[in-house]
Amino acid sequence: MIVLLISLILLCPLAAFAIFGLLGLAKRSFPRQDYLSTAAMLIALACSLLLLQEVVPDPEPHTVQWLSLGSVTFSMGFYLDSVTAIMLIVVTLVSSLVHIFSMGYMHGDPRYPRFFAFLSLFSFSMLFLVVSDNLLGIYIGWELVGLCSYLLIGFWFEKDSAADACKKAFLTTRVGDVGMFIGMMMLFTKFDTLSLYGEGGIFAQAAAQLSTGDMVWLSIAGVLIFCGAVGKSAQVPLHTWLPDAMEGPTPVSALIHAATMVAAGVYLTARMFPILTETSSLVIAYIGGITAIIAATIAIVRFDIKRVLAYSTVSQLGYMMLGIGVGSYVAGLFHLTTHAFFKALLFLGSGSVIHAFHAMHGHGHDDEHGHEHDDHDAHGHDHDENHGSEPVLGSEIPPDQDMRNMGGLRHKMPITFITMLIATLSISGVPFIFSGFWSKDAILAGVLGRAMEWNSVHHYLLFGMALFAAGITAFYMFRLIFMTFFGEPRNQEMHDMAHESPKSMTVPLLVLAVLSFPVVNTLWFNADYVKPPEQPHLHAPAHAHVSPDSKVGEAGLTFSLFGISEAVAAEDGADDTHGAHGDDAHHGHGPAHTIAMVLSIIVAGLGILLSWLFYHRRTLSAESVATTFRPLYTLFWHKYYFDEFYNGVLVAVTVWKSRLFAQFDGTIVDGIVNGVGTVTRDILAAFVGVFDNRIVDGLVNQVAEVTWSIGGRVRRIQTGAIQTYLFVVLAGIVLLILIFRVL
Amino acid sequence: MTLQHYLVISAILFTLGIFAVLTRRNAISILMGIELILNSCNLNFAAFARFMTPPEDISGQIIAIFGIVLAAAEAAVFLAIILAIYREFGSIRPDEVDTLKG
Numbered sequence: 001m002i003v004l005l006i007s008l009i010l011l012c013p014l015a016a017f018a019i020f021g022l023l024g025l026a027k028r029s030f031p032r033q034d035y036l037s038t039a040a041m042l043i044a045l046a047c048s049l050l051l052l053q054e055v056v057p058d059p060e061p062h063t064v065q066w067l068s069l070g071s072v073t074f075s076m077g078f079y080l081d082s083v084t085a086i087m088l089i090v091v092t093l094v095s096s097l098v099h100i101f102s103m104g105y106m107h108g109d110p111r112y113p114r115f116f117a118f119l120s121l122f123s124f125s126m127l128f129l130v131v132s133d134n135l136l137g138i139y140i141g142w143e144l145v146g147l148c149s150y151l152l153i154g155f156w157f158e159k160d161s162a163a164d165a166c167k168k169a170f171l172t173t174r175v176g177d178v179g180m181f182i183g184m185m186m187l188f189t190k191f192d193t194l195s196l197y198g199e200g201g202i203f204a205q206a207a208a209q210l211s212t213g214d215m216v217w218l219s220i221a222g223v224l225i226f227c228g229a230v231g232k233s234a235q236v237p238l239h240t241w242l243p244d245a246m247e248g249p250t251p252v253s254a255l256i257h258a259a260t261m262v263a264a265g266v267y268l269t270a271r272m273f274p275i276l277t278e279t280s281s282l283v284i285a286y287i288g289g290i291t292a293i294i295a296a297t298i299a300i301v302r303f304d305i306k307r308v309l310a311y312s313t314v315s316q317l318g319y320m321m322l323g324i325g326v327g328s329y330v331a332g333l334f335h336l337t338t339h340a341f342f343k344a345l346l347f348l349g350s351g352s353v354i355h356a357f358h359a360m361h362g363h364g365h366d367d368e369h370g371h372e373h374d375d376h377d378a379h380g381h382d383h384d385e386n387h388g389s390e391p392v393l394g395s396e397i398p399p400d401q402d403m404r405n406m407g408g409l410r411h412k413m414p415i416t417f418i419t420m421l422i423a424t425l426s427i428s429g430v431p432f433i434f435s436g437f438w439s440k441d442a443i444l445a446g447v448l449g450r451a452m453e454w455n456s457v458h459h460y461l462l463f464g465m466a467l468f469a470a471g472i473t474a475f476y477m478f479r480l481i482f483m484t485f486f487g488e489p490r491n492q493e494m495h496d497m498a499h500e501s502p503k504s505m506t507v508p509l510l511v512l513a514v515l516s517f518p519v520v521n522t523l524w525f526n527a528d529y530v531k532p533p534e535q536p537h538l539h540a541p542a543h544a545h546v547s548p549d550s551k552v553g554e555a556g557l558t559f560s561l562f563g564i565s566e567a568v569a570a571e572d573g574a575d576d577t578h579g580a581h582g583d584d585a586h587h588g589h590g591p592a593h594t595i596a597m598v599l600s601i602i603v604a605g606l607g608i609l610l611s612w613l614f615y616h617r618r619t620l621s622a623e624s625v626a627t628t629f630r631p632l633y634t635l636f637w638h639k640y641y642f643d644e645f646y647n648g649v650l651v652a653v654t655v656w657k658s659r660l661f662a663q664f665d666g667t668i669v670d671g672i673v674n675g676v677g678t679v680t681r682d683i684l685a686a687f688v689g690v691f692d693n694r695i696v697d698g699l700v701n702q703v704a705e706v707t708w709s710i711g712g713r714v715r716r717i718q719t720g721a722i723q724t725y726l727f728v729v730l731a732g733i734v735l736l737i738l739i740f741r742v743l
Numbered sequence: 744m745t746l747q748h749y750l751v752i753s754a755i756l757f758t759l760g761i762f763a764v765l766t767r768r769n770a771i772s773i774l775m776g777i778e779l780i781l782n783s784c785n786l787n788f789a790a791f792a793r794f795m796t797p798p799e800d801i802s803g804q805i806i807a808i809f810g811i812v813l814a815a816a817e818a819a820v821f822l823a824i825i826l827a828i829y830r831e832f833g834s835i836r837p838d839e840v841d842t843l844k845g
Binding site: 719720721722723726727730 | 766
């Protein structure tokens with residue numbers, strides 16, 4: 001049953017794509033590719049919901065042998081635990097809604113069928129990644145979603161900026177993927193397998209290895225695998241591709257760059273949870289925390305509605321990483337789930353706004369996307385002209401995405417407004433009735449709980465970062481809402497043309513809005529259902545304490561970089577029961593939970609209040625604050641100069657290096673090749689030519705001449721007179737008779 | 744009349760035929776020579792059949808009849824060829840038809 005359902009989930013989207021591909025070979029496309037792809041996703045969604053009942057606490061992977069190289073065998077298979085089941089629902093649900101939304105949003109696009117085919121391919125790849133029970137399968141899915149991301153970001157490849165953005169996304173994530181591959185190879189070298197579960201799987205072997213205390217290489221492998229997640233989930237320092245990826249169509253941003261693919265990094269990190277050592281966990285937590293703050297502060301000063309959401313996504317992904325890094329496995333995954341829904345909603349809502357503004361061009365509903373292409377082309381030209389002064393990708397904002405052109409849209413687009421408001425309340429952490437509050441609070445409580453339990457400075461610092469980021473999140477999200485939907489219209493012409501989107505777009509918004517309430521999420525996500533896997537070394541201090549007679553635990557401590565905090569924790573946490581960590585991580589550690597909740601409500605309220613004062617009441621002026629803190633503002637505006645750094649250093653070095661190599665190629669390699677060529681042509685070839693002309697040709701000609709002259713003589717015999725021949729024949733016979741007579 | 748008489752006459756006929764074939768300048772005369780050769784053969788068949796085999800075996804005589812029929816067919820074909828040659832070359836002298844001369 002499980003195998004059947006999972007196969008259906010995988011094969012439906014793949015079939016939808018395959019039909020497009022096969023018909024594409026015949027240079028035509030299925031007339032209703034959109035219905036086909038959407039139906040495939042709805043079937044997959046139904047199967048995912050059925051699968052929810054099939055989950056058992058400690059499942060076995062379903063594998064088949066895939067390929068055998070020498071003594072090593074690779075297998076492919078499914079692994080269905082609660083996390084897989086939830087991810088399947090998140091992916092299929094968001095994907096189905098995005099499919100439906102795209103029918104409205106992409107309507108009239110010249111490559112409309114192709115868009116849906118790519119969405120299907122993406123869904124298949126993502127689902128494959130999610131259900132794989134081994135690192136190889138995950139890696140294959142991982143690269144496939146990267147490919148789909150590339151194809152879909154560059155879907156409007158007529159735009160230079162889109163073409164640049166898709167290349168940037170592909171190359172930047174590739175940097176992380178190399179790290180991930182090296183990490184995989186390390187694990188493979190050590191364990192001789194890439195399967196994660198079951199007997200002899202990586203986790204089982206790692207657990208056995210950990211008792212020897214040799215954790216350094218495992219830390220390195222963990223961090224390297226996390227590199228892949230850094231690339232894919234747009235963590236600092238590889239986050240720069242995600243905001244530029246907003247050049248893709250908005251449904252793509254919602255599906256790939258908000259809800260599913262970027263969350264794959266978080267999913268991978270969560271999957272690798274059992275082999276994360278304390279050191280690698282701390283690295284993950286720090287990367288997550290830093291990402292959360294950096295992205296949130298950049299989002300404050302953006303005016304492009306999609307880029308605000310992009311940085312918000314980066315920031316929230318940092319949150320999830322932070323949650324997993326401090327051992328709050330369940331909280332991290334819970335935030336992944338809730339975030340997928342409300343961020344997809346925010347993106348689709350922004351898509352609805354952008355769609356509304358397309359009407360300002362005065363075109364009918366049908367050909368507006370055709371026009372959009374012209375429009376984007378024009379941007380492309382602007383981009384080219386500005387290339388000298390503004391080399392950084394994506395620095396100019398299309399007018400239909402510029403929040404400075406919006407305002408007062410709440411009357412024009414009531415459904416979009418209400419649904420986006422719900423999502424904003426959710427992401428801002430408005431207490432109790434919105435899902436975002438619970439998931440974010442769970443992470444905050446997890447961080448604070450870990451800090452209090454271990455009395456670790458690192459974790460207190462991380463908690464501060466997370467709290468700060470939470471406040472900023474509330475601020476910039478309400479800034480977006482106020483600038484877009486409240487106040488007076490800033491651009492009357494565009495405002496007059498704005499209109500509510502068609503049903504195909506508003507219905508997914510409404511569904512996602514319902515999903516932003518925690519009650520709905522508990523249908524598939526509750527603490528009894530999701531259990532964190534064993535991660536003994538994260539609790540190394542307690543482990544060491546309860547078994548003082550084994551030298552093993554002590555050895556593990558000495559390898560840790562953070563031995564001091566552990567030692568302290570080991571003393572303080574003497575009475576702490578070591579068995580209940582997993583549940584603690586989710587429910588908060590008693591007082592930690594309350595403190596975290598109160599603090600998060602305060603910072604969220606503060607953020608919203610400030611945002612209200614700045615952008616609605618306008619009692620405070622954003623401009624004057626910006627002037628006062630000019631250096632800080634400039635830093636945020638230039639996105640911490642990451643792009644400038646990469647362009648100025650990495651790109652420049654690469655270009656310089658390439659020039660050097662080109663010169664090397666041009667002078668030395670080409671010189672050698674040309675020299676060999678000259679020697680061959682002028683000396684060797686000349687000699688061989690003479691030999692050929694004189695000796696070989698001479699021989700052939702001589703033979704021909706001899707034959708010719710012999711032929712010239714012999715031909716005289718043929719007189720043509722038939723009586724002569726007859727006479728000769730007769731003479732011959734007479735001769736023969738005479739001879740035989742004589743003999 | 745013994746077998747020798749027949750063979751001598753046959754040999755004379757054959758020689759005359761060969762002589763005609765080799766020396767005549769007219770293709771029709773050559774045809775006549777060939778007919779003489781064929782007839783000398785037929786004579787041989789009949790003579791050998793008469794003297795060398797039992798009287799009831801007449802296969803030699805039958806062969807001779809076949810030879811006569813063959814000669815008639817051969818003459819028809821030969822005359823047709825001569826006609827074609829005459830159309831092509833305007834002559835029936837074999838020494839003038841020497842296109843295959845080397």
